[in-house]
Amino acid sequence: MTRSNQLTTRQAEIYRAICDSFSERGLPPTLQELATKFGFNVNAAKEHVLTLVKKGYVKYTPHISRGIELLQKKPAGIPVYGFVPAGHPFMSQENLAETFVNVENYLTASRDLFGVYVKGDSMIEAEIGTGDLLFVDPKQEPKNGRIVVALVEGEPTVKWFEQDGNTVRLVPANKKYKPIVIDRHDENFKVVGVVVGMIRALDKKRIDEMLKYRKAS
Amino acid sequence: MTRSNQLTTRQAEIYRAICDSFSERGLPPTLQELATKFGFNVNAAKEHVLTLVKKGYVKYTPHISRGIELLQKKPAGIPVYGFVPAGHPFMSQENLAETFVNVENYLTASRDLFGVYVKGDSMIEAEIGTGDLLFVDPKQEPKNGRIVVALVEGEPTVKWFEQDGNTVRLVPANKKYKPIVIDRHDENFKVVGVVVGMIRALDKKRIDEMLKYRKAS
DNA sequence: CCAAATACTGTAAATTTATACAGTGTAAAT
DNA sequence: ATTTACACTGTATAAATTTACAGTATTTGG
Incomplete structure (x- = not known):
């Protein structure tokens, strides 16, 4: 053969x-x-x-x-190489790629996943900044310690989620801002979804912004 | 009608x-x-x-x-809402989504884009940590201030790229580590590509790791 | 040299798939 | 009250598509 x-x-x-x-x-x-x-x-x-x-x-x-x-779905994703294996893991045969990603199968999330762009610096300590695209799962239950997108009085925000009984605290990851404390059943409050992932374009512009923040802090 | x-x-x-x-x-x-x-x-x-x-x-x-x-390629992407517009930009009709992303058209990169997983904390100050998936464009010319993936003596690393004449400095974004200084034409050195983007799963595990680093620093 | 793989042609039949035209009944809009 | 949109059935036909079976000629490996 x-x-x-x-x-x-x-x-x-x-x-x-x-x-x-x-x-x-x-x-x-x-x-x-x-x-x-x-x-x-x-x-x-x-x-x-x-x-x-x-x-x-x-x-x-x-x-x-x-x-x-x-079978080798080139158009549906990008080849991903595991990091490290000595030698030349890159540039060799395309076949060596371990997996192919596309957003959906990289994240564990429901079908109703959607994205929102971040504006502002309130989550900077959680390594999330302006221009980042967050993936939000509206079907997932918010739990303590997760990052959520919530509507407070009609305004959308991204915050850490902390719940104690009926009291919910929406904590920004930036000491400049104060947490929002609100009742779980408050009419003006609604958790839109849990942030399950993020994608960031690392082009020149984004990098400059990142450096600007680093110098300021 | x-x-x-x-x-x-x-x-x-x-x-x-x-x-x-x-x-x-x-x-x-x-x-x-x-x-x-x-x-x-x-x-x-x-x-x-x-x-x-x-x-x-x-x-x-x-x-x-x-x-x-x-036409609205749901399976190839995720609806993206612009952040802020007052009211309820979310949860309403799917049609309101501004754009649909998939990795390829979110990033400006050549067709040969590939991904590598990050291991280690050497780029932590650039908001890149273990488990993040970097998108690398092997066709793009490395320029000062960009993050690159390079092979130094067979070992792949992610570093800031700085060039002055024939001298290249690969600078880690973590004060714990020292920059690598090397000649541009050194046989043991090769830039694999420029990092043009990043995707991160924000699941429980990843968040815990992030918090651990924050506390330590 | 021979068997197997490659790269095709040709005809015919079976199926799948799309289209065409003529209807039916219900609910919502003007 | 009447039209329009919606959500279908039914029969028939045409075209697109796959399959089956029987060949041919050339190249390649052992």
């Missing part, structure tokens, strides 16, 4: 065409479409697809249209 | 089913599949899809199988 998962030039062309179909139309191609594109017979297309299956590049569900799935 | 892009309960069910098909099988459903799933006629399915098109939820390409595309 030949080196089992090595693609021939032709097979790589077919594989590439399948990937292109996904990125251009969001759909796998039909066998006919492949055949037309390459100017060969439908059966040739099917054989190629079955070969790609055998070599572990795609999945194929028979008896349905467009039953091709990509 | 009724409030044009408001979905009825039934329509939302159909829309949900289309989304599910994408996330479970990586494929849009055929009209028949929709019909079977809901126990109605193919034509009912088509009408529903056309309604979703009219209301701006999906795109439909006629005459091909599975010609449904999602």
Whole structure:
């Protein structure tokens, strides 16, 4: 048997065409479409697809249209390398990536996850600053010590959550500001959700802002 | 005309089913599949899809199988609300979301973006800690003041990048550690890429670790 | 040299899928 | 009161798609 998962030039062309179909139309191609594109017979297309299956590049569900799935989902995420393993973990074969992330499967959260941008410095001691994008899970129960997004008198805020009986304390992570103390059932108070993650663009602008704060403190 | 892009309960069910098909099988459903799933006629399915098109939820390409595309790519992102607008920006109609993020289009980076997990506390003053996932762009030129991932004698590290002529200083964001000073052309030195972003899961474990560091400092 | 893998053609049939046109009944809007 | 939107059924047809089976010619590994 030949080196089992090595693609021939032709097979790589077919594989590439399948990937292109996904990125251009969001759909796998039909066998006919492949055949037309390459100017060969439908059966040739099917054989190629079955070969790609055998070599572990795609999945194929028979008896349905467009039953091709990509197994190495490049378009759905970014390769992630574990940190440290000596040598050159980077830049080598793409295959060495441990996992692929996309936001949803990086965070443990319900389907209703949403994001809010942070404005202000009230959570700076929790390493959250202006421009950061917080991921908020509205289905999760707030617990002591978690960071939550709450509406207080119509105003949204991000704070530490602390509850003692019916008294809730919303504590900012910045000594400049005072905690908000409020009754759990207060009409003007509502926890929107629990912050389960954060993403930050580390471009020049963001870095300069970060340094500015560091110098000031 | 009724409030044009408001979905009825039934329509939302159909829309949900289309989304599910994408996330479970990586494929849009055929009209028949929709019909079977809901126990109605193919034509009912088509009408529903056309309604979703009219209301701006999906795109439909006629005459091909599975010609449904999602327009507001829920499975590829998370709705993001701008922070502040008084009232209840959250919890209301999904439509109010300003944008949808996914990692790739949140960050300005080349296609070869990859991720590495952070281990250790050497970048703690730059608000980067153990467990954070850094996004690294290997195509970007390192410039003074940027955070980079470099290989020094085979060991990968995350540091501030400072260059003066041929001398490169890799500065840790933690007073406990000393900068690494090295020649730009040194064989044992290589910049792997520039850190362009970061994502952090803010679960219980991560928060506890953050608090531990805060107390210690 | 021979077997296996590669890369196809060709015809035909079976299925799946989309479309077309004609209806039905209910509820909400004007 | 009437129109419109909604949510369907039913039958029929056409087109797209997959599958099945039978070949051909070339290259590659042992």
